[in-house]
Amino acid sequence: MLQANPLVQIDPRAVRAEIGKDRLLTMYRKMLLIRRFEERAELAYKSKLIAGFLHLYIGQEAVATGFFDHLDCSRDATLTSYRCHAQALLAGEDPKPLMAELFGKSTGNVRGKGGSMHFFSKKGNMLGGHGIVGGQIPVGTGAAFSAKYKGTGGVSVTFLGDGASPQGTFHESLNMASLWKLPAIYVIENNKYGMGTACTRAVSVENIAAAKASGYGMKSFTFDGLDLFSSWKVAQEVVAIARLGEPVLVEAKTYRYRGHSVSDPATYRTKEELEHYKTLDPIERIKLSLIDAGWLTEAGAEEIEEQIIGRIREALEFAAESPEPPLSDLYTHVYA
Amino acid sequence: MSAPLAYPLKPRREIDSQTEPINGHKGIDLGDGMQLVSVRMAICQALFEEMTRDETIYIMGEEVAQYNGAYKVTKGLLDHFGAKRVIDSPITESGFTGLAVGAAMTGLRPVIEFMSWNFSFVAFDQIISNASKMNYMTGGMFPIPLVMRGPSGAGPRVSSQHSHAVEALFSHFPGLIVVSPSTPYDAKGLMKTALRQNNPVCFLENELVYNLQQEIPTAEYLVPFGKADLKREGTDCTIVAISRCVQWALEAADELAKIGISCEVLDPRTIKPLDIESIAASVRKTNRCVVVEECYRTGGVGAEIAAQLMELCFDDLDAPVGRVTTTENPMPYAANLEHETLPKPHRIIAAVKTACYR
Numbered sequence: 001m002l003q004a005n006p007l008v009q010i011d012p013r014a015v016r017a018e019i020g021k022d023r024l025l026t027m028y029r030k031m032l033l034i035r036r037f038e039e040r041a042e043l044a045y046k047s048k049l050i051a052g053f054l055h056l057y058i059g060q061e062a063v064a065t066g067f068f069d070h071l072d073c074s075r076d077a078t079l080t081s082y083r084c085h086a087q088a089l090l091a092g093e094d095p096k097p098l099m100a101e102l103f104g105k106s107t108g109n110v111r112g113k114g115g116s117m118h119f120f121s122k123k124g125n126m127l128g129g130h131g132i133v134g135g136q137i138p139v140g141t142g143a144a145f146s147a148k149y150k151g152t153g154g155v156s157v158t159f160l161g162d163g164a165s166p167q168g169t170f171h172e173s174l175n176m177a178s179l180w181k182l183p184a185i186y187v188i189e190n191n192k193y194g195m196g197t198a199c200t201r202a203v204s205v206e207n208i209a210a211a212k213a214s215g216y217g218m219k220s221f222t223f224d225g226l227d228l229f230s231s232w233k234v235a236q237e238v239v240a241i242a243r244l245g246e247p248v249l250v251e252a253k254t255y256r257y258r259g260h261s262v263s264d265p266a267t268y269r270t271k272e273e274l275e276h277y278k279t280l281d282p283i284e285r286i287k288l289s290l291i292d293a294g295w296l297t298e299a300g301a302e303e304i305e306e307q308i309i310g311r312i313r314e315a316l317e318f319a320a321e322s323p324e325p326p327l328s329d330l331y332t333h334v335y336a
Numbered sequence: 337m338s339a340p341l342a343y344p345l346k347p348r349r350e351i352d353s354q355t356e357p358i359n360g361h362k363g364i365d366l367g368d369g370m371q372l373v374s375v376r377m378a379i380c381q382a383l384f385e386e387m388t389r390d391e392t393i394y395i396m397g398e399e400v401a402q403y404n405g406a407y408k409v410t411k412g413l414l415d416h417f418g419a420k421r422v423i424d425s426p427i428t429e430s431g432f433t434g435l436a437v438g439a440a441m442t443g444l445r446p447v448i449e450f451m452s453w454n455f456s457f458v459a460f461d462q463i464i465s466n467a468s469k470m471n472y473m474t475g476g477m478f479p480i481p482l483v484m485r486g487p488s489g490a491g492p493r494v495s496s497q498h499s500h501a502v503e504a505l506f507s508h509f510p511g512l513i514v515v516s517p518s519t520p521y522d523a524k525g526l527m528k529t530a531l532r533q534n535n536p537v538c539f540l541e542n543e544l545v546y547n548l549q550q551e552i553p554t555a556e557y558l559v560p561f562g563k564a565d566l567k568r569e570g571t572d573c574t575i576v577a578i579s580r581c582v583q584w585a586l587e588a589a590d591e592l593a594k595i596g597i598s599c600e601v602l603d604p605r606t607i608k609p610l611d612i613e614s615i616a617a618s619v620r621k622t623n624r625c626v627v628v629e630e631c632y633r634t635g636g637v638g639a640e641i642a643a644q645l646m647e648l649c650f651d652d653l654d655a656p657v658g659r660v661t662t663t664e665n666p667m668p669y670a671a672n673l674e675h676e677t678l679p680k681p682h683r684i685i686a687a688v689k690t691a692c693y694r
Contacts, residue, residue: 011651031617077438079438087643110474110475110477111476113472114474114476116556118474120477120478127438127442130465131465132461132465135434135461135462135465135466136431138462138590139434139441140432140434140438141431141434141436141438142435142437142439142440142442143438143442145435145442146438146442146443149439149444150443168430169430169431169434169462172426172430172431175426175428176425176426176428179426221660234653258616262683302495332476333474333475333476334511335470335513336479336480336481336534336535
């Protein structure tokens with residue numbers, strides 16, 4: 001049993017050994033794929049190839065990556081807010097249709113009807129991609145309800161921001177999940193800001209999961225969300241708890257390196273703060289750990305980098321070359 | 337138009353509440369393949385039959401299980417189907433509506449009860465942002481087979497916050513189906529259709545027609561969406577009436593017949609999709625139309641029907657389309673004020689007379 005609060009403490013070397021070389025390398029590749037996908041999307045946005053909102057997950061990759069590693073996407077459901085690119089990639093969606101979606105093309109993940117905020121995966125049970133803060137939380141609760149109803153043994157993992165925790169849906173969901181013993185995991189990704197409002201100005205407690213979970217008779221865990229090993233270890237424990245039919249509330253103390261969305265210059269925080277968190281880069285830390293373990297060389301890292309950049313380049317080309325949706329698509333899928 | 341006047345709204349006899357069931361899923365067998373049911377029983381029977389057929393259907397809402405429903409529509413379902421499928425929820429509309437959206441995305445077919453549609457406003461974001469958009473914004477990946485049901489419209493003397501009719505409100509949004517049955521026959525057939533299709537349905541019942549009785553077939557039938565039903569044939573003026581207003585329209589038509597005005601009463605049954613073709617066909621015959629609804633006048637269903645009639649049969653209209661709606665004030669408590677707020681027969685009669693220049 002992990003020591004739960006205030007912050008889960010782990011032994012990074014022991015966790016690294018437990019994860020093992022192949023699995024850790026896979027997670028490293030996934031985190032890097034998410035990072036490079038979003039960096040290139042950001043550039044494409046600035047070139048006006050992508051429009052609307054573009055909320056980037058850059059800096060938070062370790063949170064979702066650690067959790068997805070313990071999930072069986074054929075029966076476990078995941079969902080999140082509009083900051084959803086990572087979850088779709090981790091659920092197994094190819095970068096090509098995802099990039100095409102950002103470009104508003106007919107080959108897009110949801111045929112050009114959703115854009116950045118609404119990525120989904122049918123085969124990967126990723127239920128969105130939700131644009132209204134807190135709107136996804138009861139939906140995730142419903143996926144857990146379904147798993148229990150059908151007896152699949154599946155769990156649901158609902159990611160939400162610190163800014164969603166004051167919403168009524170959050171509290172209603174925790175109450176239902178605890179009342180009905182649903183296999184639901186709620187992961188608060190506390191990146192310190194709800195848009196431009198610091199969490200300390202919006203939420204009445206410092207440790208949201210610890211403070212709220214007890215009120216609903218739930219277990220909670222709080223961990224360093226910039227550390228993949230912590231995320232992985234916590235996920236291992238809470239997925240096991242949820243599989244036994246108990247909901248869990250988790251808080252990842254994380255950080256986003258970009259603004260709320262691409263159009264936000266994030267003037268509400270100091271340069272020093274940003275620089276401090278950049279020294280804790282979750283991907284860089286895992287790269288160093290892989291090298292330290294002798295599981296990766298600088299040359300090997302270069303090779304991975306090139307492979308991923310290649311995949312993203314292909315995705316960008318695919319998106320650019322794909323046709324816009326036909327106008328006849330306007331009224332398709334209004335009704336099923 | 338399907339089966340006009342096939343099942344008269346004046347049954348051979350009424351249910352004897354002293355000796356016969358007045359709720360639950362079992363109708364009173366009249367022989368000859370007919371049964372006597374109330375609207376309440378008809379909805380319960382549809383739920384019972386479809387839940388028997390399809391194990392993915394569950395019902396959740398406040399007081400739906402142990403209490404048998406605030407209006408006893410779900411009477412007996414807990415006993416028959418058990419607590420796994422008939423579930424009392426906390427008072428948490430946004431929560432259980434969102435939960436239903438998630439359940440619908442993962443293979444279940446939820447039925448949720450709003451004790452009153454007034455309480456659906458607490459769940460508005462889940463209905464609009466999630467249920468109504470999901471199939472579209474996922475490119476058809478995640479349809480939402482969801483039935484949201486409960487009474488809409490004014491109850492007796494319950495004032496402002498408990499008296500909304502929500503047909504117009506929810507019809508505004510593409511992606512939702514809006515059903516508003518006025519009779520036991522329609523309620524049962526429409527509910528069964530709702531439970532066999534894959535879109536979110538706002539199934540708007542009405543507290544004050546729950547006890548309305550009718551002889552309906554014992555054999556299975558469905559009523560399709562988007563098909564209006566003729567409730568009374570006439571030649572001088574078409575009255576399009578929705579939900580409880582159908583009864584008021586029929587009363588008004590009886591009175592108007594006494595002064596020589598023959599009214600046709602047409603019930604759209606579903607507001608979305610709307611069977612404007614049948615309405616237009618009737619108007620081409622009568623050349624006059626009055627729409628009666630419990631929604632407000634501004635942006636109401638009547639406004640929509642009037643606009644569509646103008647587009648479809650402008651030259652056939654001998655008078656402007658009349659609208660009898662809830663007056664534009666929050667519902668007051670006082671009996672006389674409530675009476676005047678609702679689109680009751682005396683206001684329908686006046687509107688039809690105006691349309692007929694009488």
